[in-house]
Amino acid sequence: DAGVIQSPRHEVTEMGQEVTLRCKPISGHNSLFWYRQTMMRGLELLIYFNNNVPIDDSGMPEDRFSAKMPNASFSTLKIQPSEPRDSAVYFCASSTATYEQYFGPGTRLTVT
Amino acid sequence: KQEVTQIPAALSVPEGENLVLNCSFTDSAIYNLQWFRQDPGKGLTSLLLIQSSQREQTSGRLNASLDKSSGRSTLYIAASQPGDSATYLCAVMGTGGFKTIFGAGTRLFVKA
Numbered sequence: 001d002a003g004v005i006q007s008p009r010h011e012v013t014e015m016g017q018e019v020t021l022r023c024k025p026i027s028g029h030n031s032l033f034w035y036r037q038t039m040m041r042g043l044e045l046l047i048y049f050n051n052n053v054p055i056d057d058s059g060m061p062e063d064r065f066s067a068k069m070p071n072a073s074f075s076t077l078k079i080q081p082s083e084p085r086d087s088a089v090y091f092c093a094s095s096t097a098t099y100e101q102y103f104g105p106g107t108r109l110t111v112t
Numbered sequence: 113k114q115e116v117t118q119i120p121a122a123l124s125v126p127e128g129e130n131l132v133l134n135c136s137f138t139d140s141a142i143y144n145l146q147w148f149r150q151d152p153g154k155g156l157t158s159l160l161l162i163q164s165s166q167r168e169q170t171s172g173r174l175n176a177s178l179d180k181s182s183g184r185s186t187l188y189i190a191a192s193q194p195g196d197s198a199t200y201l202c203a204v205m206g207t208g209g210f211k212t213i214f215g216a217g218t219r220l221f222v223k224a
Contacts, residue, residue, distance in 0.1 A: 033212065043201070043214040056209050091155060098163065099144055099205055101212070103156040 002026075004104035006092050012110045018080040021107045024073055025094030033101060034067055034077050035091040043091070049075065082111045114139045116204050118215035125192055126223050133187040133218045135202035140180045143205045147176050147187050149198040150217070156201065160187070164207075192222045 005024040013019055025032050033048040047057040049069045057067070064083070069075040079086055089108050093101040115138045125131055135145070144163050148156040160169045160176040162185065168177040175188040185202060199217040206213070 031210075042216050043203075045212050048210070048212075050210075056211055058211075093156075098161070099210060100158060100161040101146060101203070102158060103148075105155045 004092055004094055004102055006104040006107050008107060010108050013082055014112055015083055016081045019082045021077040021090050023075045023092030026102055029094035029096060031095040032075050033093040037089045084111045087111050114206055114213045116213050116215040118202060118218050120218060122219040124221045127194060129192050130190050131192055133200050135185040135215055137183045137204045140183055141207045143207050143210060145178055145185050146203045148201045151198050194222050194224045197222050
């Protein structure tokens with residue numbers, strides 16, 4: 001299996017622009033997680049889906065953040081408008097029925 | 113609210129030494145605990161998953177234990193090698209909605 005796929009790997013954008021991060025989970029996994037990693041706050045769970053349905057989005061920092069999972073093989077995390085403090089590495093992970101999580105390589109976002 | 117603490121924050125050992133990394137959590141109502149390693153600038157690699165009903169898991173030179181009642185897990189690495197140098201993270205998944213909380217990690221350096 002190819003593992004969790006994320007795109008783009010790097011994104012540099014200007015403050016105020018819309019940013020869309022993409023994730024393709026491992027085939028057959030029924031749960032998907034979005035995380036953000038920064039030096040100051042470590043790894044934080046933003047939102048997770050089970051069978052394409054958002055279960056808990058309490059980690060989403062503001063209304064500027066939104067996530068969708070239109071089908072079992074694709075999810076997006078959107079930031080609109082972006083701000084410099086959104087700069088971080090964003091990870092997507094998918095899990096098996098036992099909730100063992102497998103991480104993608106991450107998207108490094110820089111907002112100037 | 114679940115809190116996850118990892119001690120020590122950093123560790124430097126000579127090659128060949130056996131070592132123990134610690135992870136503690138405040139809420140014993142967990143679904144599972146997962147250990148990961150992260151190399152600089154990379155994603156997370158799953159090492160071991162321990163379900164709440166299990167006491168330990170082993171993979172090669174790695175052994176992870178879980179004591180839910182005391183809120184502790186340890187990752188034992190036998191005969192450490194320079195290639196083991198990385199940051200080791202533990203993640204606790206709760207039973208109420210399966211939210212995952214990460215520790216800040218232990219940065220390990222194994223000297224040749």
